[in-house]
Amino acid sequence: MLIEEWNLLGLFFFYTYLFCIHWSYRLPGMRAEGI
Incomplete structure (x- = not known):
């Protein structure tokens, strides 16, 4: 259970x-294009 939680994290x-x-x-x- 703990291992699964660490994998998700x-x-x-x-x-x-x-x-x-x-x-x-x-x-x-994007800044260079003026957007």
């Missing part, structure tokens, strides 16, 4: 990390 942080990296690359380009 790990997946949550992993996807949050990927999401932050994605937007850190997207936002400068």
Whole structure:
């Protein structure tokens, strides 16, 4: 049970990390385009 909870928590942080990296690359380009 505890292991399953840690796996879900790990997946949550992993996807949050990927999401932050994605937007850190997207936002400068959007500012350059004037959006």
